Amino acid sequence: MEQKATKQFLCILATCGVLIGCQGPSGHKPDVAKLAPLPIQQARAYGETVTGLFVSLVDFEDTPDGPSGFDQVEYFTIGPAGRTGTRKFVVNVTRTGTGAMAVTLGPESQLIFTSPDVRNLAGYTLLTMALHSEALRDDLQVTLVSPSGNWTSHRTLVTAGWNNVLIDIQRLASVERFNITRVRELRIAFAEAAGDVTFNVDDIMLINNRRRLEPTPPGVTLAKRGLDYELTLPGRGAKPLQLRQCADGLWRLDRHQAAVRLAGPGEELSPGRDDLRLMGRRKVGRVAVVECNPIRLRLINTWYFPTRAGEWASLGIRKIRWEYTFYGDGRWVTGVRLNNAGGQEIALAALLLGESAAWDDGAVGDARSEVDFVGPVARWNYMWAAPGANRQAMEQAYMDPGHIEVLMGRGDVFAPGDANHDRFDESQGCYFLQADRAGHCRFKLYPGSTGVHGAVFRVAGRWGGKVSINVAGLAVRIAARLGDESVLFVVPAHITRPTRIEVTGKVHADRR
Numbered sequence: 001m002e003q004k005a006t007k008q009f010l011c012i013l014a015t016c017g018v019l020i021g022c023q024g025p026s027g028h029k030p031d032v033a034k035l036a037p038l039p040i041q042q043a044r045a046y047g048e049t050v051t052g053l054f055v056s057l058v059d060f061e062d063t064p065d066g067p068s069g070f071d072q073v074e075y076f077t078i079g080p081a082g083r084t085g086t087r088k089f090v091v092n093v094t095r096t097g098t099g100a101m102a103v104t105l106g107p108e109s110q111l112i113f114t115s116p117d118v119r120n121l122a123g124y125t126l127l128t129m130a131l132h133s134e135a136l137r138d139d140l141q142v143t144l145v146s147p148s149g150n151w152t153s154h155r156t157l158v159t160a161g162w163n164n165v166l167i168d169i170q171r172l173a174s175v176e177r178f179n180i181t182r183v184r185e186l187r188i189a190f191a192e193a194a195g196d197v198t199f200n201v202d203d204i205m206l207i208n209n210r211r212r213l214e215p216t217p218p219g220v221t222l223a224k225r226g227l228d229y230e231l232t233l234p235g236r237g238a239k240p241l242q243l244r245q246c247a248d249g250l251w252r253l254d255r256h257q258a259a260v261r262l263a264g265p266g267e268e269l270s271p272g273r274d275d276l277r278l279m280g281r282r283k284v285g286r287v288a289v290v291e292c293n294p295i296r297l298r299l300i301n302t303w304y305f306p307t308r309a310g311e312w313a314s315l316g317i318r319k320i321r322w323e324y325t326f327y328g329d330g331r332w333v334t335g336v337r338l339n340n341a342g343g344q345e346i347a348l349a350a351l352l353l354g355e356s357a358a359w360d361d362g363a364v365g366d367a368r369s370e371v372d373f374v375g376p377v378a379r380w381n382y383m384w385a386a387p388g389a390n391r392q393a394m395e396q397a398y399m400d401p402g403h404i405e406v407l408m409g410r411g412d413v414f415a416p417g418d419a420n421h422d423r424f425d426e427s428q429g430c431y432f433l434q435a436d437r438a439g440h441c442r443f444k445l446y447p448g449s450t451g452v453h454g455a456v457f458r459v460a461g462r463w464g465g466k467v468s469i470n471v472a473g474l475a476v477r478i479a480a481r482l483g484d485e486s487v488l489f490v491v492p493a494h495i496t497r498p499t500r501i502e503v504t505g506k507v508h509a510d511r512r
Contacts (some may be wrong), residue, residue, distance in 0.1 A: 001318075003368065004440075012187070013362070021047045021162070025192040042275050045096050045130075045203070046081070046128060046130075046164055046203070046205070046207075047164075048126055048128060048164075048166065048207050048209045049205070049207055049209075050209075050211065051208060051209055051210065051211050052208060052209070053207065053208035053209075054125075054207040054208070055118060055205065055206050055463075056203065056204075056205050056207050057113075057117070057204045057206065057321055058072050058075060058113070058115075058203075058204045059072075059096070059097060059099075059202070059203050059204075060072050060073075060089065060094070060097070060099035060100050060101055060202060061097045061098065061099055061103055062099075067262075069089060069097075069098070070089045071101030071143050071434050072089075072100075072101075073087055073088065073089045073101050075113055075114055075115065075116060076101065076103075076111055076112065076113050076114075077111075077112045077114075078105070078110070078111065078112070079109070079110050079187075080110065082111075083106055083109035084105075084106035084109060084196075085103065085104055085105045085106050085111070085112070085470065086103070086104045086107045087101055087102070087103045087104075087111065088101065089101060089102075090102045090200065093105060093132055093200045093321065094200075094202055095112060095130035095132070095162050095202040095203055096130070096202065096203055097202075099131075099202075100132075100200050100201065100202040101200065101201045101202070102198070102199075102200050103195070103198070103199055103200065103201060104198045105189070105190065105193065105197045105199075106187075106194065106195075106196055106197075107193050107194060107195060108193075109189070110143075110187045110188065110189040111187070111188040111189070111201070111405075112185055112187050112188075113185065113186040113187075113188070113204065114184065114185055114186075114188070115183075115186070118182050118206065119182055119184065120180070120181045120183075121144075121169050121172070121179070121180050121181075121183050122180050122181055123208060124169060124206040124207060124208050125168065125169065125170055125207065125209050125210060125226040126166050126167065126168060126206070126207040126209050126226055126227070127142070127144075127166075127167040127169050127186070127204075127205075127207075127210050127400065128164060128165065128166050128203075128204070128205050128207055129165050129201060129202070129203060129204040129205070130156060130162055130163070130164060130165070130201065130202040130203045131162070131165050131199055131200070131201055132161060132162045132163070132199055132200035132201075132202075133158045133159065133160055133161070133199050133410055134158055134160065134165060134198055134199065135159070136157075136159050136160055137157075137158050137190060137197075138155055138156075138157050138158075138257065138282065138284050138304070138306050139155050139190050139191040139192045139193070140155065140156040140157075140158050140188070140189075140190055140191075141153055141154075141155055141156065141169050141188075141189055141190075141191050142156070142165075142186065142187065142188055143170070143185075143186070143187040143189070144172070144178075144183050144185070144186060144187075144237050145183065145184050145185040145186075145187065146178050146179040146182050146183050146184060147179055147182055147184065147446040148177040148178065148179045149174045149175060149176065149177040149179070150158060150178070151171065151172055151178050153167050153168075153171070154177075154245065154249035154284075155191060155249060155282075155284055156284070157284045157286065157304065162383065163198070166227055167446055168226035168227040168228070168245065169206075169226070170225070170226045170228075174303070177330065182316070186204070189203075208224065208245065209224060209225070210223070210224070210225045211223065211224055213289060213292050214292070215292065215293055215294050215313050216292060216293075216294070216297050217293075217294055217295060217296055217297060217326065217327055217328030218294075218328040218351065219232075219233070219234035219328050219330075220232065220233055220234070220297055220326050220327075220328055221240075222289070222292065222297055222479060223240075226243055227287070227346040228242065228243060228244045228245060229242075229243040229287070229299070230242060230243075231243065231253075231326070232329040233326060233330070233332065233386070234329065234386045235330045235386025235387050235388060236386065236421045241253060241255075241256060242254045242298070243256055243287065245285060245300070249284055249285050250283055250285040250303045251285050251286075251287050251301050253301075253324070255354075255398065256354070257424065258334070258336070258351050258352060258353045258354070259272075259273045259274050259351070259352040259354075260274050260275070260276060260320060260338070260349075260350070260351060261274065261275040261349075261350045261352065262276065262277070262278045262279065262345070262346050262348070262349050262350075263275075263278075263347055263348040263349075264278055264344065264345055264346065264347055265345060265347045266347070267347070267348070268348075268391055269348060269350055276303075276305075278340075278343065278344045278346050279303075279305040279318060279320075279343060279346075280305045280306070280307060280318070280343065280344075282305060282306045282307075283303065283304070283305060284303075284304045285301070285302065285303050285304070286301075286302050286304070287299060287300070287301050287302075288302075290446050290462075290483075291325075291480075291482065291488075293480035293482075293488065294328075294478065294480060295327070295328075295456065295478070295479075295480050295488050295489070295490055296325055296326060296327050296328075296456070296488070297325070297326040297354060298323065298324065298325050298326075298428070299320075299323075299324045300321065300322070300323050300324075301322040301323075301324065302319055302320070302321045302322070303319060303320040303321075303322075304317060304319045305317065305318040305319060305320075305343070306318075307342055307343065317342075318339055318340050318341060318342065318343045319337075319338075319339050320336065320337070320338050320339075321335075321337040321339075322334060322335075322336055323335040323336075323337075323417075323427055323429075324430070325427075325428045325429055326479075327429070327454070329386070329390070329394070329453075329454050330386025330388070330390075330391075330394070331383060331384075331385055331386075331394055331398075331429055331454075332383065332384045332385075332386075333381070333382075333383045333398075333426075333427070333428055333429035334380075334381070334382055334383075334384075335378065335379075335380075335381050335417055335426070335427030335428065336351060336378075336380040336381070337377070337379055338375075338377065338378040338379075339376060339379075340375050340376040340377070341375075341376040341377070342376075343376070346373050346375055347372065347373055348369065348370065348371060348372075348373055349369070349370040349373045349375075349378050350367065350368065350369040350370070351367065351368045351369075351380050352366070352367045353366045353382070354366065355365060355384070357382070357383060357384050358382060358383045358384075358385070358394075358395035358396075358398045358399050359381070359382045359399070359424060360380075360381040360382070360398075360399075360419045360426035362399045362400065363399075364395060364399075368380050368382075371491050379419070381417065381419060381426040381427050382428055383395065383398045385398075390453065393450060393453060394453070396448065396449070396450045397447075397448060397450065397451070397452040397453065397455075398426075398429060399448075400448030400449055400450070401422065401424035401426075401431070401448055402422075402445065402446045402447040402448040402452065403422045403423065403446050404422070404423040404424075404431060404433065404443050404445055404446070405443060405444045405446065406423075406442075406443050407442040407443055407444060407500075408436060408440050408441060408442035408502075409434060409435050409436050409440065409441040409442065410433075410434040410435070410436060410441075413433075413460070414432070415427075415428075415432035415458075418432065423456070424509055428458070429456065430455075430456035430458050430488075431445070431455065431456070431457045431458070432457075432458050432459075432460070433457070433458075433459050433460070433503075434459065434460040434509045435459060435460065435461035435463075435503060435504075437505040437507070438507065439461055439462075439463055439504060439505045439506055440502075440503075440504050441459050441461065441502070441503040441504070442500070442501070442502045442503075443500075443501055443502075444498050444499065444500050444501070445495060445498065445499050445501060446498050447495045447496060447497070447498075447499075451494055451495055451496035452494070453492075453493075453494040453495070453497050454490055454491070454492060455490065455491045455495055456488070456489070456490045456491075457488070457489055457490075457491070457501070457503075458482070458485040458486050458487070458488050459486060459487050459503045460484065460485075461485065461486065461487070461503070461505065461507065462485055462508050463485060463487070463505040463506065463507055463508075464505075464506055464508040465505060465506050466505060466506075466508055467479065467481075467487050467503060467504070467505035468504050468505060469487070469489050469501075469503050469504070470501070470502045471491050471493075471499065471500075472499050472500060472501075472502050476489050476490075476491065478490070487503065487505075
C-alpha cells in the first residue's frame with residue numbers, strides 16, 4: 001500500500017500551474033498519468049507545499065482510482081475505548097474541494113487516524129492538516145504512534161475558522177525508540193477540553209518543505225526546514241544561526257537570543273537564562289516571515305502566555321514579541337514588546353543580550369533593566385552592527401539618526417516603533433513617512449552628528465503603479481514594494497549634510 005501512495009508523490013511548479021513528476025523520499029518516480037488535478041488546488045491553499053514535495057494522506061475527495069470522500073471517513077475512529085465522539089462526511093465546510101469531515105470529541109477523547117498507505121515518514125519534515133475550529137484554542141496536540149514508542153507535539157494554537165496546522169516531524173529524531181519508518185496512528189486531541197469540542201478536518205498531508213527563501217539582501221540567507229529557520233548574516237561567521245523551537249514550545253535564536261528575566265515585588269532577578277514564571281506556565285510560540293526582499297529580511301517571533309486553559313478570550317493576551325530586521329550591511333535591529341496585561345505583578349524586568357548593542361535611548365551596553373516596572377507594557381529597541389570598520393559609525397547613526405523636515409506629505413503620521421517621534425523607527429532601523437492622498441512625499445533629511453551611511457526609508461502610500469524616487473537629483477532604481485503598498489528603499493551614499501528626497505507615484509483611483 002505504501003508503494004501506491006508513493007506513486008502519488010508530486011512536484012508542482014505552482015507559479016506556472018504545471019504538474020510534473022519528481023522523485024519522492026523512496027526514490028520512486030511517480031506515474032504522472034494517474035495524477036489527479038486536486039493537488040494543484042492544495043498547493044495554492046497551503047504555502048508549505050511550494051517545494052512540490054508532498055503526499056496527500058486523506059483529502060475527502062472522490063477520485064476514479066481511490067476511495068470516495070465518504071469512505072475516507074472510515075480511516076478515523078474515536079478513542080480510547082469508552083470515550084465519546086462522532087465523525088461524519090460533510091460538504092458544507094471544506095478547505096479545498098467538495099468534501100471534509102466534521103468531528104465532535106468529548107472530554108479526554110481522541111480522533112485516531114490510521115493511514116492505509118503511508119507509514120514511513122522518513123524524508124518528510126512536516127505533517128500538516130487543515131482544521132476548522134469554532135473557537136480560539138491553545139491546547140491542540142497531535143500524537144504519533146509507532147510500535148516502539150509514541151511522540152506528542154507541543155500544544156498548538158488554532159484560531160476560529162480554518163487553520164493550517166503544521167507539526168514538525170523532525171522532532172521525532174530525538175525521541176528514543178520511536179520508529180519513524182513504521183508510524184501506525186495519528187491521534188488528534190484537545191488536551192484541556194472541559195466539554196465537547198466540534199471541528200472540521202480536511203487535507204492531511206506529509207511535506208518536505210526544505211527550501212531557501214528568496215529574495216534576501218546581499219550576504220543574508222534564510223532557509224526553512226520544518227518549522228525552524230537557518231540564517232547566515234554578514235559578520236556573523238560561516239556557521240548559520242538557528243531559529244528553533246525549544247522544549248517549552250517557544251522559538252529562540254540560539255546563541256544570539258536575548259534572555260528575559262522577570263521578578264515580582266520583593267524578589268531579585270534569578271541567575272541563568274530566561275525566567276518567565278510570572279508570565280504563567282502555559283506557552284505557545286509562533287514565527288512569521290513578514291518581509292523577504294533585496295533590502296531587508298524581517299521575522300516576527302511571538303511568545304504567547306494564555307491566562308486560562310484551553311480557550312482564550314482574544315488574541316490580545318499576554319505575550320513577548322520579538323521583531324528581527326536584518327540588512328545586507330550587517331545591521332541587525334531587534335524590537336521587543338512585553339505585554340503583561342492581566343498577569344501577575346512584575347516589579348523588575350530585565351533584558352540581557354550577551355554582547356554589546358546600540359539602544360534607542362542613545363546608550364551602548366549589553367543589558368537593560370526596568371526597575372519599579374509599572375507596566376503592563378515594556379518596550380526595548382536595540383541594534384547590533386557587524387564587526388568591522390563601520391561598526392561604530394552604524395551604532396552612532398542608529399542612536400543619533402538626526403531628524404526629518406516634511407515638505408510634502410502627512411506630517412501627522414509616525415511609525416508605531418518611532419520611540420522619539422523623530423521619524424526614525426527604532427524598532428526597524430529605518431526612517432518612516434507617509435505620502436499625501438495624491439501620492440507625493442517630499443522631505444529633507446538632516447543627519448546626526450556623524451552622518452548616516454545606507455539610510456533606509458519606508459514611505460507609506462496607496463500607489464497603484466510605478467513609484468519614482470529621487471535623492472538630491474539622482475534616481476534610486478532599487479526599491480521594494482511591501483505588502484501594505486508602502487515602498488522601501490536605501491540610499492547607499494554616506495549622507496553628512498541636509499539632503500532632499502522625493503517619492504512620487506500615481507495612487508489607486510478609489511483611494512484619493
